[in-house]
Amino acid sequence: MTVPHSAExxxxxxxxxxxxxxxxVVAAAAEASLPPQLPAAVVGAGEVVTCSAVARAEGVRRGMRRRAAQGQCPELAVFEYDEVRDARLFEPVATAVEELAPGIEVVRPGLVVVAAKGPVGYFGSAESAAERLVDHIAVHTGVEAQVGFADGLFASTLAAHRGVVVPPGRTRDFLAPLGIHELDQPAERREDRAAxxxxxxxxxxxxxxxxxxxxxxxxxxxxxxxxxxAHRLAAGLEERPRSRRQPPPELSVTRELDPxxxxxxxxxxxxxxxxxxxxAHLADRGLACTRLGIRATTENGEELHRVWRCAEPLTPQGIADRVRWQLDGWLTRGRLDRTGPTAAIHLLRLDPEEVVDATALQLGLWPGAGRDQGEAAERAARAMVHVQGLLGPDAVLTPxxxxxxxxxxxxxxxxxGDERVPAADPDQPWPGQLPAPSPATVFAEPGPxxxxxxxxxxxxVTGYAELVVRPHRIVHGGRTRQVVAWSGPWPVDERWWDAExxxxxxxxxxLGAAADGEEQAFLLIRAGGKWAVEGVYD
Amino acid sequence: MSRSATATLTALGVGAAGELTTAPAQALPVRGELAGLLPWGGLRRGSTVSVRGSTSLLLALMAAATGEGCWAAVVGLPRCGALAAAELGVAVHRLALVPEPGRDQGEVEKTVAALLDGFDLVALATPVTAATSRKLSARARHRKAVLLPFAVPWPGSDVELTATSTRWTGLHTGHGLLTSRTVTVEATGRGAATRPRRTTLVLPGDNETPRPGLVSLPSTTPSPPGNSPLPVAGPSSSATPRAV
Known part of the structure; x- marks a missing residue:
């Protein structure tokens, strides 16, 4: 039995x-730019999977054969079922929800849940949170959505189907009059439930x-x-009784890739x-992953490893995306310049290096002023992950x-997403380190x-790091400047123990001055008997 | 709803009503001398401010805002010196670099649009078509971000800041070190910024907190260089010196 809860x-x-x-249907019609007033249906394996409200009014029903549906409604636009399209077009909606209620879980394209505590506390009441969400989704994506509140995923989904707010603790009463068929949600495609x-x-x-x-x-x-x-669901309880977080023995998953x-x-x-x-492994334990270690072993025994960190718990798609981007990156690099793996990957392993309770990243956890920063960071993180999705994981760099x-x-x-570890210890003494200011333009590969x-x-420059003559002119980027001042040279003698x-x-x-008096300062480096530009103080 | 909560929602880009209100939109802080050049006393959210002539000017413009929790992205500038950014006051842990934003206009536009969704400041040094520049400025306006086209033509910018001349101090013939420079910056723009303004800026300056109002020129005195003279490394190996 559920226990009545106070408002607090x-x-x-x-x-x-x-x-x-x-x-x-909404996704398919949106991609095909089909106006919503035309009847449409999505067909999988020859049967109608979903149809639009207009098509329903024309007598099209889920489970109908394609021919029968077209017989009912000759102008019916028929689309093939495509999960990738559903997911791709749902992303903006999920993002819109997320903007108001971080920590969302996309259950499937078309359904997002989030622990209600954060949004309810944040917007004052469940009703105002619902109103905000529906408006926000409509404004930003043009998609019609419904919001529902109840205890647990199952009941809240049914509440959303009806657009109602079930007060906390009243879920059992809400569910009691509903038909038994609700246990079998067609979108979940669970054969056992249907039986x-x-x-x-x-x-x-x-x-x-x-x-x-x-x-x-x-x-x-x-x-x-x-x-x-199913019985627990019908009684308004979650599928599994929730247990406190316990450090699980072994969370990693490994897969041998054959071939x-x-x-x-x-x-x-x-x-x-x-x-x-x-x-699934993590969800069974009520956990979600926020830091994912990806390890791959190639046939030649090379070990590749990278850690991805995420501001929000990873969904299976999120994990899959990151693994895909990473493998993509490794394999592409291997082909291009041979700094990557030299052979095919035969062992793949995912380590959830940091796990949180699936509900941990809620609005409520960032109190007061810190909240703004947390949200700014989260928004930025989302944008960076988005760009990584467009251009690959190595496209977004943080210094x-x-x-x-x-x-x-x-x-x-x-x-x-990688660990922010400096290349060398900044606290060590670095004799010969150039003081500030540093050049605003730097050349990783020194320029001519x-x-x-x-x-x-x-x-x-002599072996004692002295200039033999006064520098007179500097030619860079096709411009010749008179040298008006200079300093150095300071010897650079690094890693003498390492031959390579x-x-x-x-x-x-x-410091060079052009004929028009324009000044430009350069940091030059001489190695191998040649000058090169390491930086421009522009 | 509390004021801070409202501010948070604004930061999230929530509320179409916010775009219609006549209340001045929030401006991101900039250091004092630059605040005087901008008609809003800072970088107004949703605006496009072109920067030309100096990477340091671009970095100095972003510094104060990142220090207060804003995130900044620099797109298409593979040689951006992060160390110089840090010295100019940029919180580099809130700085993202996207050196190669895509192979074609479409990809660049998508990338910058995605960054405008999440970042408060986005500097773009990749040339784009006039149509794309209009779209990106509109995106910045809609997402309440500040777009900073750097060294690229940008027809629709609200203000254009140009570093016109630089004077260095500290370096002499054969001795000394670059310590600071005085940069003259000119601002031209549309609307409230039509009248050209000019100021001088000492870089790297003390990272003071921004102050409101117009700053008259000339500006502050040069700040003392933060470091002692360069310690020279001794020869670390016993090898005979040879020419390098």
Whole structure:
């Protein structure tokens, strides 16, 4: 039995569901730019999966054969069922929901749930939160949505179908008069549930209330475990009793890829299956992953590893996307410049390196002033992940300042989501480090430049780091400037113990003035008997 | 609803009504000398401010806002010096670099649009067509972000800041070190910013908190250089010095 709650004490299971009616049709019509007043249906395996309200009014029904449906409604626009399209077009809706209620879980394209505590507290009441969400989704995506509140995913989904707010603790009363068929949601495609519903109906249990009234013990002994879960739902309880977070023994999932994967599309397939396993694994424990370690082993025994961090718990698709991007990145790099793996990947492993309670990242957890920053960070993180989705994981870099001497080596550019670890310890003493100001334009691969004396000859640096002659002119980017001031050279003698990466050279600051008096300061480096530009103080 | 909650919703881009109100939109803070150049005393959310002539000017413009929790993205500027950014006061842990924003106009537009959705400040150094620039300015307006086209033509910018001349101090013939520079910045623009303004800026300046109102020129005195003279590394190996 549920216990009545006071207004202040909101059941942590109290859930907000946002539901877009007939989503597959809405998505298909939107992609085809079909006006909503024309009847449309989505057909999978020759049967109508979903149809628009207009088509329904014309007599089209779910489960109808395609021919029969077209017979009922000759102008019916028929689309093939496409999960990818559904998901792709749902993303803006999910984002819109998320903008008002972070920590959403996309149950499937067309249905989003989020623990109601945050939005209800934030907007003052369930009604105002619902109004805000519906408006926000309509304004930003043009999609019609319905919102419902109740305890748990199942009941809140049914509440959303009806657009009602069930007060906390009253879920059982809300469910009792509903028909038993509600246990079998067609969008979930659960064969076992359909059979169970059929059986219960034949036994005369026609409402959820009637089923809930059967003692759980009897359900367990007669119908088995799956029916116990359905019984809990009918009684307004979650499928599983919620247990406190306990450190689980082993959360990682591993998959051997046979045959080994060296193509991106095959990698995406493998990523999806593994991501789903990991998510199910975690969800069984009431956890969600916010930091995901991806490890791959190639046939040549190379170990690849990368950590992805996310501001919000990862959905299976989120995990799959990140795994896909990562595998894509590794495989593409391997082909392009051979810095990547030299062989196909045969072992893939996902480590949830940080897990949180699935409800942990709610609005309510950022109190007071800190909240703004948390949200700014989350919005930025979402944008960066979005760009990574467009351009690949290495397209978005965040600088981490570390130790070193030159302006280039003191900065490490870390792809967003990776661990922000400096390349070298900034707290060590770095004799020879250039003081501020640093050049605003830096050349990771030093650019060509000529530093000439008055006779037009190259300015040479001795082994004791001294200039032999006064620099007179500097030629950079096609412009010649008179050298009006300079300083240095300062010797650079780095990693002398490492034959491959050793660098011996000298740095020089040079101030050049063009004929029109325009000044430009340069940081030059000389190595291997050549000057190069390491930075421009522009 | 409390004031801070309203501000949060504005930051989220919520509420079409916000666009219609006549109340002055929130401006992101900038350092004092630059605040005087901008008609809103800061970077107004939703505006487009072109920057030309100096990467340091761009970074200095973004510094104060990132220090107060805003996120900034720099697009299409692969040689942006993050160390210089930090010295100019940019909170680099809230700075994202997208050096290669895409292979074609379509990708660049998508990338910048996505960044405008989540970032408060987006600097763009990749040239785009006039049509794309209009779309991106509109996107910035809608998402209450500030778009900073850098060194690219941008027909629809509200204000254009140009660093016209630079004077360095500290470096001499064979000795000294670059310590600071005085940059002259000119602002031209539309509407409230039609009248050209000019100020001088000392970089790297003290990262003071922004102050309101117009700052007359000339500006502050040069700040003391933050570091002691350069310590010279001794030869770390016993090898005989040879020419480099």
């Amino acid at each position: 004490e909101v059941n942590p299971l109290y859930t907000l569901a946002v539901w877009c009616p007939d989503w597959p 169970l519903v059929d059986l219960l109906r034949r036994l005369g249990l026609r409402t959820l209330g009637a089923f809930a009234a059967v003692p759980e013990r009897d359900v367990a002994t007669r119908f088995g475990r799956a029916a116990v879960l 080994p994967v060296d193509r991106v599309d095959a990698a995406a397939f493998a990523a999806k299956a593994l991501a789903e396993r990991l998510h 981490v300042l570390g130790g070193g001497r030159g302006p280039v080596e003191r900065v490490r550019l870390v792809p967003w 430049v000529a530093l000439l004396d008055s006779s037009g000859a190259d300015v040479v 990466n050793a660098m011996r050279g000298a740095r020089l600051q040079v």
